[in-house]
Amino acid sequence: MTPTPLPLLLIDDDRSLAALLTEFCSPFEFAVTSATNGEEGVRLARQSYFALIVLDVMLPGIDGFEALRRIRDLSPVPILMLTTRGAAKDRIYGLEHGADDYLPKPFQPEELLARIRSILRRIHPRQVHGAITSGDIGLNESERSVAVGGRPVDLTGAEFHLLKLLISQPGIPFAREELVPRIFARESGAFDRSIDNLVSNLRKKLGPHSSGAERIKGIRNVGYTYVASTSATEET
Numbered sequence: 459m460t461p462t463p464l465p466l467l468l469i470d471d472d473r474s475l476a477a478l479l480t481e482f483c484s485p486f487e488f489a490v491t492s493a494t495n496g497e498e499g500v501r502l503a504r505q506s507y508f509a510l511i512v513l514d515v516m517l518p519g520i521d522g523f524e525a526l527r528r529i530r531d532l533s534p535v536p537i538l539m540l541t542t543r544g545a546a547k548d549r550i551y552g553l554e555h556g557a558d559d560y561l562p563k564p565f566q567p568e569e570l571l572a573r574i575r576s577i578l579r580r581i582h583p584r585q586v587h588g589a590i591t592s593g594d595i596g597l598n599e600s601e602r603s604v605a606v607g608g609r610p611v612d613l614t615g616a617e618f619h620l621l622k623l624l625i626s627q628p629g630i631p632f633a634r635e636e637l638v639p640r641i642f643a644r645e646s647g648a649f650d651r652s653i654d655n656l657v658s659n660l661r662k663k664l665g666p667h668s669s670g671a672e673r674i675k676g677i678r679n680v681g682y683t684y685v686a687s688t689s690a691t692e693e694t
Contacts, residue, residue: 463489465507466574469499469525470514470540479512482567488574494518496525503529507627510574513557514540515548523551530556533630536577538570592625592686595664595673611663616641620656621664624674624684633681657682 466488468476476492483490491508493499496517503511511529515522522539529537539552539560549560558577561570590597594607602618604611613621619641624632634653639645642652657674666672675685 463487464509464578466490467493467499467502467506467508467511469493469496469511469517469522471495471518472514478567479570483571483574496520496522496528499525500528500532503535504532507623508535509626510536510538510577512538512540512570512574515552516542523555526552526556538573538577540565590622590625592628592684593667595621595625597622597625606664613660613663616656617660617663620653621660624682625686628684628686631677631680631683635681637681653681 463484464487466479466483468479468490470476470492471494473492473494476490476494480490480492491502491506493502496519499511499513499517500520502508513522513525513529517525520528526537526539529535536558537556539549539557541548541552541560541562549562552560558580559573561573590599596605596608597603597618599622604613604618604621620637623637623640634650637653638650641656657676661672661674664673671685673684675683677683
């Protein structure tokens with residue numbers, strides 16, 4: 459089975475760069491979504507999951523630094539900033555305010571791809587090439603397999619999809635209303651307990667952390683999050 463491409467968001471008003479990046483990255487298991495201004499980029503970052511964001515400093519409307527600030531208020535998603543060659547102050551400012559790396563323009567597509575892969579290996583090593591790990595859990599997307607401490611765990615398709623989504627963004631809460639359409643491809647009803655039942659099944663199959671703490675925590679009146687450590691989270 460072909461691994462699902464990792465979603466990347468490019469925020470840059472250079473449409474030729476967007477076309478080049480889309481064409482160049484598609485054979486390397488990345489799917490590129492483009493935004494041509496900062497406001498649109500922040501909106502997309504708020505609405506959808508991205509493994510990494512490529513963000514230009516020079517943008518129409520709000521600039522890249524303001525977009526960086528707004529995105530950082532929402533998510534710890536890795537961000538690679540594009541800067542004008544020689545603009546050291548821009549690179550320093552971006553790194554100090556939440557960027558994970560920078561790349562001066564102009565650049566070769568191969569260098570951009572290498573930077574993207576380097577960041578993902580450093581920050582989200584579990585996401586490269588469809589293999590996801592979180593503590594003692596290993597998930598292989600291409601084989602549709604899951605193991606806990608080396609022990610194979612048999613999951614349904616919905617359980618697999620939910621686990622992949624949660625451990626891809628540990629510590630990030632997902633609302634039930636958001637999870638239902640992403641897992642079951644339908645809208646959530648007022649008394650829909652399908653996600654709660656799915657989480658209950660996953661908890662039983664995965665078991666708790668070695669400390670006894672739950673892996674999947676409930677956030678009261680919100681939904682669920684995957685906690686890789688044993689930090690306290692209010693549970694429903």
